[in-house]
Amino acid sequence: MLNARTIPDRYPIRHIQDFSHNITGSKVFSTIDLVKAYNQIPVNGRYPKTAITTPFGLYEFPYMTFGLRNAGQTFQRFVDELTRGLNFCFAYLDDFLVYSKDEEHEKHLKQIFDRMREYGMLINTSKCVFGADNVTFLGYHISQRSKATGTKVESIKNFPIPKTVKELRRFLGMINFYRRFIPDAARIQAHSMPFSLVQLRIRTQ
Numbered sequence: 001m002l003n004a005r006t007i008p009d010r011y012p013i014r015h016i017q018d019f020s021h022n023i024t025g026s027k028v029f030s031t032i033d034l035v036k037a038y039n040q041i042p043v044n045g046r047y048p049k050t051a052i053t054t055p056f057g058l059y060e061f062p063y064m065t066f067g068l069r070n071a072g073q074t075f076q077r078f079v080d081e082l083t084r085g086l087n088f089c090f091a092y093l094d095d096f097l098v099y100s101k102d103e104e105h106e107k108h109l110k111q112i113f114d115r116m117r118e119y120g121m122l123i124n125t126s127k128c129v130f131g132a133d134n135v136t137f138l139g140y141h142i143s144q145r146s147k148a149t150g151t152k153v154e155s156i157k158n159f160p161i162p163k164t165v166k167e168l169r170r171f172l173g174m175i176n177f178y179r180r181f182i183p184d185a186a187r188i189q190a191h192s193m194p195f196s197l198v199q200l201r202i203r204t205q
Contacts, residue, residue, distance in 0.1 A: 002049055002068070009070035011077045016138045019090040019097055026099035029135045029142055030109060033127035037094030038071055039063045040121060041078060082119050086112060097137045105131060 023029075034040065041064040043050060050061040050068070064071055072093065079091040088108045090097045100108050109130065116123065129135050134143035156175060162168035 006069040009073040009077075011073040013072055013076045014090075014092050016092060019092070019137070020140075022087070022090060023097075023099045023142065025101055027102065027133065027144055028100045028105040029132055029137075030098040030105070030130045031128060031135045031137050032096035032098065032112070033124045034094040034096075035122040035124045038066055038075055041075060078119075082115055082121070083112070086115065092138060095138060097135075097142070099142075 043062055043064055047062050048060050050065070051058045053059075064074065075093055079093065079096075083089045083091045083096075086108075088098060088100055089112055090099075096112070098105070098108055098112055134141065136142070156171075159171050159174065160167075162171050
């Protein structure tokens with residue numbers, strides 16, 4: 001009921017691949033993960049509207065929780081403000097990538113830590129990587145040359161031949177995650193799509 005009555009927030013969430021535009025020439029990387037990220041954002045005074053029924057009575061969320069209609073947009077706006085002016089940091093929701101060309105990386109980390117302290121953010125050190133020459137970030141293996149992670153590539157290679165429209169859409173969705181790294185992706189996909197499935201999709205629309 002609450003989500004149905006909530007006015008949609010149109011704030012854009014970044015595309016996952018956007019970070020690749022900025023890391024050219026970088027050699028040192030860090031990834032930062034926040035502790036229960038959404039739960040660090042306080043809800044305004046109307047948080048009784050978030051109440052849910054439990055065996056112990058009503059439970060209200062004084063901090064933002066997953067499932068609220070605009071939670072993702074609200075948090076992306078927050079981290080964009082937090083990292084404003086820090087052109088060595090890319091933030092996708094609660095995942096942060098810090099990239100530098102040399103020893104200035106330590107200075108960059110201090111700046112982002114100072115900013116997080118200013119905004120009252122807590123980080124999950126057990127899931128962070130600092131000062132590495134390669135890291136895994138949002139499904140990509142990041143180094144001086146970024147590439148897809150082995151596990152995701154293996155998932156694509158081992159995917160069974162699609163036999164239904166639903167299976168085909170799922171497979172194309174997996175490929176589209178790395179589409180920008182596949183030369184002539186549109187032409188390859190057009191020639192590889194079974195004609196019978198194309199007909200079926202047209203008939204079902």
